[in-house]
Amino acid sequence: MTDTHTTLIIGATGTTGSRTTAQLITVGHHVKAASRHATPVPGAESVRFDWYDPTTHADALDRIDRLYLIPPLGDSDPASVMLPFLRQARAAGVRRAVLLSSSAIPEGGPAVGAVHQALPGLFDEWAVLRPSWFMQNFTGTHAHAQSIRANGTILTAAGTGRVGFVDAEDIAAVAVRALTDGRPPNTDLVLTGPEALSHDDIATITTEVTGRPVTHHHLTYEQMRDRLTALMPPEFAAMLAGMDRVIAEGAEDRITNTVQRLIGRPPHSFRAVAEREMVRSS
Template sequence: MTNAPAPVPTSPLGATLVIGATGTTGSRTAAGLAAEGHRVRAASRHATAVPGAEPVRFDWYEPATHAAALAGADRVYLVPPLGDPDPAAVMLPFLRRARAAGVRRAVLLSASAVPEGGPAVGKVHQALPGLFDEWAVLRPSWFMQNFIHRHIHAASIRAEGVIRTAAGSGRVGFVDADDIAAVAVRALTDERAPDSDLVLTGPEALGYDDIAAAVAEATGRPVTHHRLTYEESRDRLTATGMPPEFAALLAGMDRAVAEGAEDRVTDTVQRVTGRPPGSFRALLARELPGGR
């Protein structure tokens, strides 16, 4: 009589479909899931390879890509289509299809400035609890990475040493995308889903003058914050090719920052992950070329 080999431990979960798996939070979420041994289907428009994950092609505007992407998935991380002022038009049909295909938990990336039922992705937030028994909406503040990676702020810092906003002296609890992803992994895989929206911030609220000073100190190059009016900000964003309605939405968010709407910090990252959120200066030291 021979002894049968011991079974190899496997994740009790099905696959997690990570939409936007090459983006700022999607790539980190996919990596975090894979590091914990979960099956990951990494969805992007070009089925780009992601370490530890199965690449799948997915385009919000091509429903023919949706069924194959959902195959074998029982949970999904949702990054809305970038720049779409009405993402619900494409997201809600997909979510109904996902539920029918066996997805039981959905985690949506929204924003701290967008409440349930509000503009843009706020409509998807409002619908999510009625579609899935297990769900969460992540509402992070502005990303710290906006000042060092692919973003209009990072580009203007590199080219001109300038950050332009209509936020005035308003402060924001900027959050590290690594912390957003860490919360996403917990929301996707913990035994109990949050079944709520989670406002995510860093450890302190900073004004754009503070951000400029920190980047200047880290790089040794002058960086300043130029204050725009709402109209100037809207027109500048539109000139980059952004849809006018979405440009107006973003400029309006800056105006709300100037009025104090984002001057807050939360304990959500600590509470969900068990560790404190990272600071902006720590991010600069870790990721910015020439940081110190």
């Protein structure tokens, strides 16, 4: 299948951006892959893009009519750089924008919630993807995955709270649908996996799949905040630790049928993703 649309993927080398890029290319869509170093992506046109360098924005938007938006990482006020770019995108002829947000951040909420609120006023065709926490946090390059590999531990302030963890491949499949569907999506989509799991459950499944013992260490909010502050700006660290506290209170203990409804198959389970992406101890 081919079409005449060109989609700019911002964050094309990231967890969901790389998968969305690959899936779009597989089905014959034209893709402009944007990253800070213009990293070559097979089958796509690569372009340099930096949220904080406006001189990179015009080239990225050239000949584009659709956008996949990954907010700048670690920024507690992404609207300050995203909204000027989005106004520029609209003026350049972009018709459809799909924003990656979070199930924990409602429209008008903190951080990317302000961008979510503004999106319908900027584009006639839009969608906001609000996935739950990524399963790849435990299999990729996230701090949880690194801690699992290095120490056999997962450290959170989430207590026994459960989360509908979701596979990044499923997020990308929904993104592709939202970017390419002939009908304007104009919707807020909460994405989860097929079951809600605690971090204790994640540790148990990871142990069973890898053959190496993994345990979940329960931290207080203050311990988690201070640990994260050593790695990132204090405001962002406090926000992330606060999200763990919200999980502990039960706010993320839910599942939705959005993935099944939009892509026609059930979302992948964490066990399936772990078996696909984790290395078993020999």
